[in-house]
Amino acid sequence: ATEKAAIVSRIKQLLKEKDAALVAHYYVDGDIQDLALETGGYVADSLEMARFGKNHSAKNLIVAGVRFMGETAKILSPEKRVFMPDLDATCSLDLGCDAKDFAKFRALHPDRVVVVYANTSAAVKAQADWMVTSSCALAIVHQLKLDGKKILWAPDRHLGRYIQEQTGADMLLWNGACIVHDEFRAVELELLKASHPHAMVLVHPESPQAVVDLADVVGSTSAMIKAVVDGTATEYIVATDKGILHRMRQLAPNKKLIEAPTAGNSATCKSCAHCPWMAMNGLQGILNCLETSSGEIFVAEPIRLKALTCIERMLDFTK
Numbered sequence: 001a002t003e004k005a006a007i008v009s010r011i012k013q014l015l016k017e018k019d020a021a022l023v024a025h026y027y028v029d030g031d032i033q034d035l036a037l038e039t040g041g042y043v044a045d046s047l048e049m050a051r052f053g054k055n056h057s058a059k060n061l062i063v064a065g066v067r068f069m070g071e072t073a074k075i076l077s078p079e080k081r082v083f084m085p086d087l088d089a090t091c092s093l094d095l096g097c098d099a100k101d102f103a104k105f106r107a108l109h110p111d112r113v114v115v116v117y118a119n120t121s122a123a124v125k126a127q128a129d130w131m132v133t134s135s136c137a138l139a140i141v142h143q144l145k146l147d148g149k150k151i152l153w154a155p156d157r158h159l160g161r162y163i164q165e166q167t168g169a170d171m172l173l174w175n176g177a178c179i180v181h182d183e184f185r186a187v188e189l190e191l192l193k194a195s196h197p198h199a200m201v202l203v204h205p206e207s208p209q210a211v212v213d214l215a216d217v218v219g220s221t222s223a224m225i226k227a228v229v230d231g232t233a234t235e236y237i238v239a240t241d242k243g244i245l246h247r248m249r250q251l252a253p254n255k256k257l258i259e260a261p262t263a264g265n266s267a268t269c270k271s272c273a274h275c276p277w278m279a280m281n282g283l284q285g286i287l288n289c290l291e292t293s294s295g296e297i298f299v300a301e302p303i304r305l306k307a308l309t310c311i312e313r314m315l316d317f318t319k
């Protein structure tokens with residue numbers, strides 16, 4: 001514990017000395033989320049992380065999250081140096097959407113507007129007309145539908161299906177999934193609901209349809225936090241990465257939070273809903289960024305310029 005306290009105080013000192021800001025996602029360790037907030041940084045979903053990084057005056061950004069979040073920060077702020085605690089922290093959606101395969105798919109459907117989820121590589125974003133996150137995807141696709149557009153969507157098939165259902169848009173879906181949200185199970189969730197009849201059920205739309213269908217609120221991480229803070233219920237069943245419970249407890253200390261059940265073996269893993277890549281972010285990794293400039297993110301300029309257009313379109317739409 002004293003060693004941890006020493007690392008934390010060293011990080012705080014170096015963030016100041018090196019003019020660096022720490023931005024963290026809701027799914028990383030609570031210690032890192034707290035450190036970001038205590039040092040004038042930010043804890044948020046991927047949309048607000050991107051906006052914060054772009055608007056912040058610091059010369060250096062440390063992004064605690066997964067690879068695409070660091071890349072998005074760099075794309076928006078090429079004049080800043082962007083670091084990540086562990087460059088191997090990726091995402092199953094990003095891994096499942098190879099840029100070359102995606103180019104072939106896209107070439108087969110030139111009549112469609114290309115909308116990609118934030119959870120993709122810069123090389124995939126460079127091929128897109130729009131980037132969206134789960135907090136703005138519905139509104140953007142709804143607008144595209146009103147404009148008479150047909151859509152090519154990648155990579156999360158569950159989120160794509162949900163948006164298709166909600167908007168009625170003509171969407172062709174890439175077959176990707178998040179290994180965390182894909183594990184939530186409807187039968188077990190129904191049983192849990194039955195034993196907590198007054199609980200409000202919050203589900204992230206990266207989850208399978210049968211789970212989404214049981215939700216009282218379907219939404220992004222920020223929408224789920226808002227639902228807990230504003231909700232009149234005393235109990236909430238939460239179907240997203242359990243890292244989010246830390247921030248929910250801070251903002252709504254009187255609410256009872258229950259983790260939604262996953263397919264994981266219940267004897268060894270009561271809740272498996274934690275992203276292994278988000279879990280790679282540690283205090284030591286943050287210290288390494290500051291002490292040795294390790295984990296720096298680079299995006300080749302031609303790709304950066306192409307990817308920038310679709311990200312800025314989203315930021316303009318949501319401002």
Ligand code: CIZ
Pocket residue numbers: 044045046047118119133134135178206220221
């Ligand atoms: O599952 C993720 O990686 C999410 C929810 C990212 C985000 O939009 O904040």
Ligand code: SF4
Pocket residue numbers: 027066090091092093119178179180181241275276277278
């Ligand atoms: Fe990717 Fe899922 Fe991890 Fe988010 S929680 S980074 S979508 S694997």
